[in-house]
Amino acid sequence: MGTLQEGEGLGYGRSLPVPSAQEIERNDPQNIPERYIKHLQDRPKASDVASVSYDIPIIDLSLLAVGDEDERTKLDVACQEWGFFQIINHGADSVLAKMKAAMAGFFDLPLSEKKRYAMAANDVEGYGQGYVVSEDQKLDWNDLLFLITLPAKARNVKYWPLTVPGFKEAVEEYAVVLERVSDEIFGNLSVLMGVERDFVKKLHGDVKQGIRMNYYPKCARPDLVLGVSPHSDCSSITLLVQDEAITALQIKHEGVWVPVEPIPNGLVINIGDAMEAWSNGRYKSIEHRAVTNFEKPRISAAAFVIPGNDVKLNPLESMVDEKLQPRVFKDGVDYIEYLRYTLAKKMEGKLANIEYLKLRQ
Ligand SMILES: O=C(O)CCC(=O)C(=O)O
Numbered sequence: 001m002g003t004l005q006e007g008e009g010l011g012y013g014r015s016l017p018v019p020s021a022q023e024i025e026r027n028d029p030q031n032i033p034e035r036y037i038k039h040l041q042d043r044p045k046a047s048d049v050a051s052v053s054y055d056i057p058i059i060d061l062s063l064l065a066v067g068d069e070d071e072r073t074k075l076d077v078a079c080q081e082w083g084f085f086q087i088i089n090h091g092a093d094s095v096l097a098k099m100k101a102a103m104a105g106f107f108d109l110p111l112s113e114k115k116r117y118a119m120a121a122n123d124v125e126g127y128g129q130g131y132v133v134s135e136d137q138k139l140d141w142n143d144l145l146f147l148i149t150l151p152a153k154a155r156n157v158k159y160w161p162l163t164v165p166g167f168k169e170a171v172e173e174y175a176v177v178l179e180r181v182s183d184e185i186f187g188n189l190s191v192l193m194g195v196e197r198d199f200v201k202k203l204h205g206d207v208k209q210g211i212r213m214n215y216y217p218k219c220a221r222p223d224l225v226l227g228v229s230p231h232s233d234c235s236s237i238t239l240l241v242q243d244e245a246i247t248a249l250q251i252k253h254e255g256v257w258v259p260v261e262p263i264p265n266g267l268v269i270n271i272g273d274a275m276e277a278w279s280n281g282r283y284k285s286i287e288h289r290a291v292t293n294f295e296k297p298r299i300s301a302a303a304f305v306i307p308g309n310d311v312k313l314n315p316l317e318s319m320v321d322e323k324l325q326p327r328v329f330k331d332g333v334d335y336i337e338y339l340r341y342t343l344a345k346k347m348e349g350k351l352a353n354i355e356y357l358k359l360r361q
């Protein structure tokens with residue numbers, strides 16, 4: 001591939017085209033092609049999943065919005081100790097329901113129709129699969145539609161399935177609700193990090209919101225495959241809506257995989273690598289993965305808050321103290337440099353990426 005020309009896509013990277021997992025399952029449900037069967041050490045083993053039930057923090061957005069200090073402290077603890085939490089009372093239940101219906105409408109389309117929105121060879125936006133960088137790499141049991149949703153002027157309408165009734169309206173409405181939720185979280189994190197309330201939002205510069213809509217077919221052998229391989233997100237934060245009937249997302253906590261049980265109308269939020277760097281490591285971007293099941297397909301949407309290309313991933317000055325909080329992250333890495341670095345590799349956990357942003361020990 002030559003250098004990317006203006007107007008040729010996002011410029012974030014590319015993912016090689018591979019068959020649709022949904023079609024593979026539909027055509028021959030009992031046969032899992034070799035390319036999807038993970039190496040033994042990468043398969044999801046029951047013994048690696050937490051045997052006790054953990055309570056992933058639940059944060060009440062309506063309390064954060066009125067400046068409740070106890071709730072803000074809960075947020076602080078959640079971001080430090082878990083890197084993941086679920087929010088309730090966001091006031092957007094019906095918007096979430098519409099979004100789920102819109103995504104189901106898209107993935108129900110015949111393959112030939114979905115292919116009209118296929119990723120271009122040099123882009124990660126559109127319908128396809130994620131993080132496929134080589135012909136011999138093991139694949140995830142997942143199809144996706146990735147769209148830039150905000151700001152409106154950054155949308156590439158050629159990837160929007162406008163023939164699905166209600167899709168555009170649902171995604172637009174959902175995007176705006178999530179922007180409101182993220183701004184509330186950023187306001188609170190600013191206060192917690194000792195900077196002006198609008199600091200973290202502004203820090204994002206020319207911010208974008210990108211939504212990765214995931215379709216995980218059911219699978220006859222969930223013990224052999226993964227829906228999404230272990231990774232951390234390179235966003236500042238990610239907001240996830242998921243199927244309420246299926247527990248599939250797992251996060252790495254204290255060395256074991258902890259399932260995130262969906263709660264009614266909950267939104268799962270996690271800290272991404274950019275926020276970990278800005279907070280000088282106080283807030284943790286946690287490795288996570290999705291497993292499959294043999295009963296039902298699952299749909300989720302991960303909305304990434306994506307800083308502007310030229311935004312620096314330097315830790316905030318207020319988060320560095322030579323004695324109390326020694327600097328862990330280096331100065332000078334542009335967000336786009338980091339994003340391209342991560343997208344050029346297959347998903348292989350968190351360390352392989354975030355070390356890029358850290359000072360050498
Ligand atoms: O589907 C899920 O629960 C997780 C998806 C995810 O981690 C992602 O798209 O980055």
Ligand SMILES: [Fe+2]
Pocket residue numbers: 231232233238288302
């Ligand atoms: Fe993720």
